[in-house]
Amino acid sequence: MGIRVLDGIEELIGNTPIIGLHRMFPGYSIYAKLEYYNPTFSVKDRAAFYMVKKMIERGEIKSGDTIIEATSGNTGLGLCMASIIFGLHFIATVFDDVSEDKIKLLQSLGATVIICPSELPSNEIGGYVWLAQALAAEYPHIHYINQFSNPDNPEAHIFSTGPEIWNALNGKIDLFVNTVGTGGTISGVSHFLKKKNPNIQTIAVEPVGGIYRDFFYGNPIKFKDHLIHSISDNFISKNFNKELIDDVVQVCDSEAFSCCIEMMRTEALCIGTSAGCTIGAIKKLIQEKVILHQTHVVCTLADSALKYSDSLLNETFWEEHRFSRPGKLTGDENVYLQKFFQKSGISKEVQICN
Ligand SMILES: Cc1ncc(COP(=O)(O)O)c(C=O)c1O
Numbered sequence: 161m162g163i164r165v166l167d168g169i170e171e172l173i174g175n176t177p178i179i180g181l182h183r184m185f186p187g188y189s190i191y192a193k194l195e196y197y198n199p200t201f202s203v204k205d206r207a208a209f210y211m212v213k214k215m216i217e218r219g220e221i222k223s224g225d226t227i228i229e230a231t232s233g234n235t236g237l238g239l240c241m242a243s244i245i246f247g248l249h250f251i252a253t254v255f256d257d258v259s260e261d262k263i264k265l266l267q268s269l270g271a272t273v274i275i276c277p278s279e280l281p282s283n284e285i286g287g288y289v290w291l292a293q294a295l296a297a298e299y300p301h302i303h304y305i306n307q308f309s310n311p312d313n314p315e316a317h318i319f320s321t322g323p324e325i326w327n328a329l330n331g332k333i334d335l336f337v338n339t340v341g342t343g344g345t346i347s348g349v350s351h352f353l354k355k356k357n358p359n360i361q362t363i364a365v366e367p368v369g370g371i372y373r374d375f376f377y378g379n380p381i382k383f384k385d386h387l388i389h390s391i392s393d394n395f396i397s398k399n400f401n402k403e404l405i406d407d408v409v410q411v412c413d414s415e416a417f418s419c420c421i422e423m424m425r426t427e428a429l430c431i432g433t434s435a436g437c438t439i440g441a442i443k444k445l446i447q448e449k450v451i452l453h454q455t456h457v458v459c460t461l462a463d464s465a466l467k468y469s470d471s472l473l474n475e476t477f478w479e480e481h482r483f484s485r486p487g488k489l490t491g492d493e494n495v496y497l498q499k500f501f502q503k504s505g506i507s508k509e510v511q512i513c514n
Contacts, residue, residue, distance in 0.1 A: 170245055172199045173209050174320045178328045178458070183426045189332075190442060190457045193325060194429070196464035200237035200265070202432075203321070203462045207344050208238025209245075210316035211305055216246055221303050223247035229305040230254075230282070230292040232341070232390040233262030234463055239305065240269035251295070251302070253288040259389060261467045283395055307342045309398035317348025325349065325458055326356055333357070335451065337409075337442055337459040339365045339391045339434045340372050343400030345460060350404040363450075364400075364408040365441040366392040367416060372400065373408040387413040387471065387481070390462070391434045411440035414483045419443070420465060420472055421486050433472055435461035 166172065176197040181190045195203035215221045226249040229239055236252035243250040252271045254263065255278040266273050276288040283289050289308070296304035307313050325333070336353055338346040350362040366372050369384030370392030383394040420436035423429045431439070438459050445451040471477045478485055494512055501507040 168245065169199045169241060170209060173205050174198070175324060178325070179427075179429070181427060184423060184439070185442070185446070187453055188446065188451065188457070189453075189455065190451075190459075191329060192429075192435075193321070193458065193460045195460050195462050196430075196432070198238075200234070200241050200269075201464050201467065202234035202237065203345055203460055204234035205238040205241060206320055207307060207313045207316040207342075208235050208305075209242045210319075211307065211310055211312045212239065212242035212246060212248070214312045215303065215305075221246075221248065225249070226251065226302045227305055228253065228292045228296050228302050229307065230289040231307075232393075233258050233266065233467070234390055235305075235307050235342075236266050236271060236273075237262065237269065240266060240271050244270065251292075253292045253295075255282070255288045257389075259468050260470050265467075281394055289395075307344065307399070311399075313342055313344035313399050314348035314351065314401070317345050318352050321345065321460065322349045322352025326353060329456070329458060331356060332456045333360050333458050334455045335445075335457045336360060336362045337365060337438060337445070337457060338362070339388075339438055339462065340370075340397070340400055340408075341391045341393070341434070341462075342397045345462070347399055347401040347404055349460070351401070354404060361406045362404060363441065363445070364405050365438050366408060366410055367437055368410045368412045370410065371396065373410055375400075376402060376405060376408045388416055388433050388437050389468075391437065409441040409444060411437045411444065414481070415440040415443075417472060417478070417483050418486055424465065425486065429461070430465040431461045432463035432465055432467055435463065436472075438462075 176194050178191050178193050181192055198205035228251040230253045239250050250271045252266050253274045256275050257278045276291055280287040296302045340346055346364055353360045364372055367386035367388040369386040371381045371383050374381045375396050416433055416437040419439040420431050423431050423439055451457055465472055497512055501510055
């Protein structure tokens, strides 16, 4: 079959591959939807494009207008794409510990990026969410997207991600496992899957320090900062629909980071840190026997390791946080390589990195 010629980048949104994680979880039926196959390399392209398209269809914005969004980067990148497609200007408000890779991509794709201090609560004066709202309130030509309560965010997943998962796995699903940022992905996919089969369970994943587990169980909420970008911020997103969730599992930062490296080395899947958190939760659920050999599990892996060159891919970051990187799977190359370097008199000139 020939390769179809596309008419534009929007045709590459969604229809991402689903892969069985048979090397990472031998003997289990665990499937992952690789969302970094979207145009700006994350799941957020789906919601970003859909939210803007809907605003245009409703006549709320038109070509030449300006949109603004509070983003930890990935929604912003999707909105850059949507802005290019629909001829809009885009302002992104981000906090100052967003990865440099995302900031550079946002700038390169034409966004105006405003960096806010991360020590301020997101919704209070100077915080990145507050600023996006305040600018839109001040200037009528600026339109706030508001992924945290915009119903088009989960709806994007009701119409795309959910059906794609259901169809690819022929409905053979017992458990859906997913992280929570705005809650758009988990609420939308869970809505669709539970409508198809109410026995499907949905487990939300967040880093230790996140507030969704306490929120879910009605406990007092106390946010503690963590290192997993784009998920479990310091406020509850309206688009997280508790009614569609059956449990919330927490994973510590070091485990999430280690799972990323393990996935790279066992499956050759270069996943980002929220995806590492998801894999950590699946491991935990296997240990706790919530996931059995016969359980059919599906998750989405939201973005790619390439967006985290200053943390996940940076050895110094691992050392600073005292995280231990999983060892290499293969043998004793270092021993004979060093021997060869010494014999050749090049030990000082060359360096082994692994
Ligand atoms: C890397 C990453 N993982 C997970 C999520 C969570 O997605 P959602 O906002 O649909 O909950 C996001 C959202 O921005 C993200 O960027």
